Amino acid sequence: MTGVLTDTLRVLIGDDHRIVREGLKQILADAPDVRVVAEAQTGPEVLAQVAQLLGSAGLDLVLLDIALPDIDGLDVLQQLKRAHPKLPVLMLSTYPEKQYAVRCIKLGASGYLNKSADPDDMLAAVRKVAAGGVFLTPATAEALATAVGQGSAQAGPEALSHREHQVYRLLTQGQTVSEIGAQLGLAPNTVSTYRARILEKTGTKNDVELALYAERHARHRPGG
Known part of the structure; x- marks a missing residue:
C-alpha cells in the first residue's frame, strides 16, 4: 500500500x-x-x-x-x-x-x-x-x-522528446550509436535518426558541437 x-x-x-x-x-x-x-x-x-x-x-x-x-x-x-x-x-x-x-x-x-x-x-x-x-x-x-511561458516555442534540451533526450544524454557522454542502441534496445539506424533530430533541434552539426552545447546549457541553471 x-x-x-x-x-x-x-x-x-x-x-x-x-x-x-x-x-x-x-x-x-x-x-x-x-x-x-x-x-x-x-x-x-x-x-x-x-x-x-x-x-x-x-x-x-x-x-x-x-x-x-x-x-x-x-x-x-x-x-x-x-x-x-x-x-x-x-x-x-x-x-x-x-x-x-x-x-x-x-x-x-x-x-x-x-x-x-x-x-x-x-x-x-x-x-x-x-x-x-x-x-x-x-x-x-x-x-x-x-516552460509554461515558452509553450510550444521551446528550444534547446527542453524541446527534445523523452526518447530524444535519452539519446542526447548518452551522446554527450561520449557513447557511440551502437552503444546507445544496445543500452536502449534500439536498432543503430533508429538511434541515428534520433541523433539527426537532436542535431537539428539543438542547431549543432556533430557530436563535438553537441557536447559543447550540453556543457553550455548545464552551466546556465536557474538560480545557479
Missing part, C-alpha cells in the same frame, strides 16, 4: 553509486520518522523491489536517480507511475533543474532535487512528497514557469 499510513515513512533508494546511497541513508537516519527499507542499483532492481515491498512490508516513497543503468531513471519513473500511480517518486540528480526538472514533473514525479541539496531540504522534500505533496525548489519552480 502507498501513502503515509504508519508513524514511519518507508523509503526505497534507487541509485547506482554506493557512496550516494550511503550518504542518503545517513541523512535520512537522522530523522526518527523516516526509514530506508530497501535500496537498488539498477532500473530493473527498483521495479522489482517496489513490487515486492508494495505486496508485503509497504512503501511510502521512492528516491530515484535519473542516471540508472539498464533502464533509464525516467523510464523507471514512467513504469512506476503506470503500475502504481499513487506511489510518490522524488527524482534525484546531479543535473541542473533547468535540464530535467520539468521533464520529471511532466512524467509524474512529485519533486526533483539535486543530490547536493542541503540535508534539511532533502528531509523536507521526503516528508512533503510522502504526504502527497509536490516539492519544488525555487530553481525548479522557475524552470516550470519558463
